[in-house]
Amino acid sequence: MINHKETDIAVIGAGAAGLSAGAACASEGVRTLIIDREPLPGGVLLQCIHNGFGLHYFKEELTGPEFAGRMEEKARQAGAEFLMDHTVMEIRNQEDKKELVLYSAEDGVTLVHAKAVIFAAGCRERNRGNLGIPGDRVAGIFTAGLAQRLLNMDGFLPGKKAVIVGSGDIGLIMARRLSWCGIKVETVVEILPHPSGLSRNIAQCLDDFNIPLRLATAVTKIGGSDRVEYVRIAPLVNGEPDLSREETIECDTVLFSVGLIPETELIRNCGVTINPVTNGAVADGNMMTSVPGIFSCGNVLHVHDLVDFVAEESELCAKKAVQYIKGRIKGGSQIPTEAVKNLGYVIPNSALCETTRFYMRPRILCPKAVLTVRNGEEIIYQKNVLHVKPAEMITAELSGEKLQNLPEDAKLSFELEPVEVKS
Amino acid sequence: MKIHQKICISCPAGCHLEIKENGDGTFDISGNTCPRGKTYAINEMTDPRRVVTAVVATDSAVTPYLPVKTDAPLPFGSIQTLLKKIYAFKLELPAKSGMLLIENIDNTGVNLILTRGSEK
Numbered sequence: 001m002i003n004h005k006e007t008d009i010a011v012i013g014a015g016a017a018g019l020s021a022g023a024a025c026a027s028e029g030v031r032t033l034i035i036d037r038e039p040l041p042g043g044v045l046l047q048c049i050h051n052g053f054g055l056h057y058f059k060e061e062l063t064g065p066e067f068a069g070r071m072e073e074k075a076r077q078a079g080a081e082f083l084m085d086h087t088v089m090e091i092r093n094q095e096d097k098k099e100l101v102l103y104s105a106e107d108g109v110t111l112v113h114a115k116a117v118i119f120a121a122g123c124r125e126r127n128r129g130n131l132g133i134p135g136d137r138v139a140g141i142f143t144a145g146l147a148q149r150l151l152n153m154d155g156f157l158p159g160k161k162a163v164i165v166g167s168g169d170i171g172l173i174m175a176r177r178l179s180w181c182g183i184k185v186e187t188v189v190e191i192l193p194h195p196s197g198l199s200r201n202i203a204q205c206l207d208d209f210n211i212p213l214r215l216a217t218a219v220t221k222i223g224g225s226d227r228v229e230y231v232r233i234a235p236l237v238n239g240e241p242d243l244s245r246e247e248t249i250e251c252d253t254v255l256f257s258v259g260l261i262p263e264t265e266l267i268r269n270c271g272v273t274i275n276p277v278t279n280g281a282v283a284d285g286n287m288m289t290s291v292p293g294i295f296s297c298g299n300v301l302h303v304h305d306l307v308d309f310v311a312e313e314s315e316l317c318a319k320k321a322v323q324y325i326k327g328r329i330k331g332g333s334q335i336p337t338e339a340v341k342n343l344g345y346v347i348p349n350s351a352l353c354e355t356t357r358f359y360m361r362p363r364i365l366c367p368k369a370v371l372t373v374r375n376g377e378e379i380i381y382q383k384n385v386l387h388v389k390p391a392e393m394i395t396a397e398l399s400g401e402k403l404q405n406l407p408e409d410a411k412l413s414f415e416l417e418p419v420e421v422k423s
Numbered sequence: 424m425k426i427h428q429k430i431c432i433s434c435p436a437g438c439h440l441e442i443k444e445n446g447d448g449t450f451d452i453s454g455n456t457c458p459r460g461k462t463y464a465i466n467e468m469t470d471p472r473r474v475v476t477a478v479v480a481t482d483s484a485v486t487p488y489l490p491v492k493t494d495a496p497l498p499f500g501s502i503q504t505l506l507k508k509i510y511a512f513k514l515e516l517p518a519k520s521g522m523l524l525i526e527n528i529d530n531t532g533v534n535l536i537l538t539r540g541s542e543k
Contacts, residue, residue, distance in 0.1 A: 154488070204473065
């Protein structure tokens with residue numbers, strides 16, 4: 001037997017993005033179905049038990065589970081329906097609707113018909129295989145997020161003595177968490193010459209516990225017979241590990257905190273164009289992908305630094321999806337955007353002639369820089385940005401008035417120029 | 424006179440603070456870009472504190488562990504005492520987010536509260 005379900009908007013993913021988008025859709029009175037493969041809504045926030053979330057959005061400092069709890073409550077109050085423990089296997093693009101194929105252990109196959117889809121499926125972690133780190137295939141190697149889940153939700157200690165590879169924020173947070181659980185963190189190894197995570201996490205997660213951070217250092221081998229027994233590391237000289245200075249660190253656990261990959265298989269299989277820089281969908285000024293009726297937001301669109309910005313972006317995405325199913329979405333040509341200097345990307349990839357917030361990632365590390373948006377030679381917008389680092393996004397809001405006055409063949413070029421700071 | 428370098432953890436900006444210890448119990452602070460940096464620097468020198476987050480065991484098979492936090496930063500010296508109490512704790516469900524679990528930890532006036540509830 002196949003189950004059938006009808007809805008106006010189907011939201012794929014019940015994490016920060018899906019809950020925020022679902023709450024926003026339902027509050028505009030459209031039927032909203034939030035689908036997730038996990039038994040409980042909240043996504044990765046449920047295992048991020050540390051504080052530091054919600055300062056922008058809720059104006060107070062919350063832990064991950066508190067942020068998720070409030071967002072879920074918001075979605076339920078607004079009338080969104082939840083379908084948990086259901087995995088979306090396929091999105092079929094039909095003439096006037098989308099058909100989702102869902103599997104669940106309990107209910108078997110369910111077909112969901114929706115007028116629009118908001119794709120908010122989040123990311124998975126890059127792992128040892130993605131990096132190609134040599135050595136033995138032994139037990140005790142985890143991605144930082146997996147170890148976080150084991151520790152914070154299932155209550156398992158991953159090991160006794162750990163080395164963390166990568167200095168992203170998840171890895172740093174895990175260094176503190178492991179230390180508070182009595183697990184010795186020997187070192188954090190970072191291949192770049194600067195830390196990938198926030199400075200305050202270096203201070204409160206490493207310095208508080210005297211954990212050394214080794215920059216510009218590569219892992220040259222993970223060794224052991226059944227379980228990890230040691231890790232070998234070597235400093236980089238001109239991009240190559242200097243094996244004459246290789247050292248061995250004894251440990252039984254290795255955590256990888258080396259980046260996230262948007263989980264886009266579902267939309268790729270239904271023809272959505274992917275941006276090779278973000279690995280998420282190409283999104284226009286309506287937060288819509290190249291397939292009409294499929295929208296995307298959150299970490300599956302581009303990896304965010306703060307959950308607060310995920311919530312903000314997802315609410316905008318929801319608003320546009322609601323306009324779409326009501327036939328009120330703004331069509332016509334849009335102004336293309338591009339990142340030209342010291343920026344990895346700009347989202348959205350094109351803009352409507354209305355007030356638009358742009359999100360971008362710097363590629364440089366400097367105390368101060370100027371962000372300039374141009375159309376050819378003409379400067380459209382300029383602002384100063386402090387504490388520029390690749391770990392933090394930059395946002396800029398351009399007014400509808402400015403965008404309306406642009407010529408028809410306009411193109412928005414975003415560039416970031418570092419500024420000398422006198423001390 | 425002693426000089427200390429600290430990174431402010433009050434917000435994601437992460438200002439690099441330079442703290443001059445004058446020896447008479449006063450400090451000269453530079454590098455901060457807002458007043459919170461100054462307060463943080465003085466606290467770091469006199470009474471460093473951190474918000475502690477962890478998980479407590481429950482009597483449930485569905486949600487065997489639930490997250491907790493201190494409702495204010497806790498003095499460094501009390502953190503290990505608190506962690507031992509947390510790991511010995513067994514929570515009976517149902518319980519609601521915000522529930523008070525340990526009151527006035529080590530006579531600091533700081534409490535431990537639940538940050539996610541569960542019915543079963």
